[in-house]
Amino acid sequence: MANIKSAKKRILVANERAARNKAIKSRVKTYIKKVDAAIEANDKNAANGALLEAISEIDKATKKGIYHKNTAARKVSRLTLAVNKLN
Numbered sequence: 001m002a003n004i005k006s007a008k009k010r011i012l013v014a015n016e017r018a019a020r021n022k023a024i025k026s027r028v029k030t031y032i033k034k035v036d037a038a039i040e041a042n043d044k045n046a047a048n049g050a051l052l053e054a055i056s057e058i059d060k061a062t063k064k065g066i067y068h069k070n071t072a073a074r075k076v077s078r079l080t081l082a083v084n085k086l087n
Contacts, residue, residue, distance in 0.1 A: 034050040035079050038050045
């Protein structure tokens with residue numbers, strides 16, 4: 001355990017940030033799962049709606065620095081391709 005006051009604060013702040021980042025990543029994964037479920041159900045309309053929501057969440061996470069911009073672009077690209085492959 002840290003002895004210096006500033007080191008103790010850094011530990012607390014790091015834990016808060018880690019918790020926030022984890023919550024945001026979890027939220028993004030939930031929206032991605034909704035898109036995947038719509039694709040599995042072969043429901044193009046639901047998939048398109050879920051895709052827009054998922055892209056929005058991924059972009060928000062990227063803006064907050066949770067994801068690197070290339071990681072976000074890759075996730076969006078893969079989701080979009082999967083939805084576009086639907087009949």
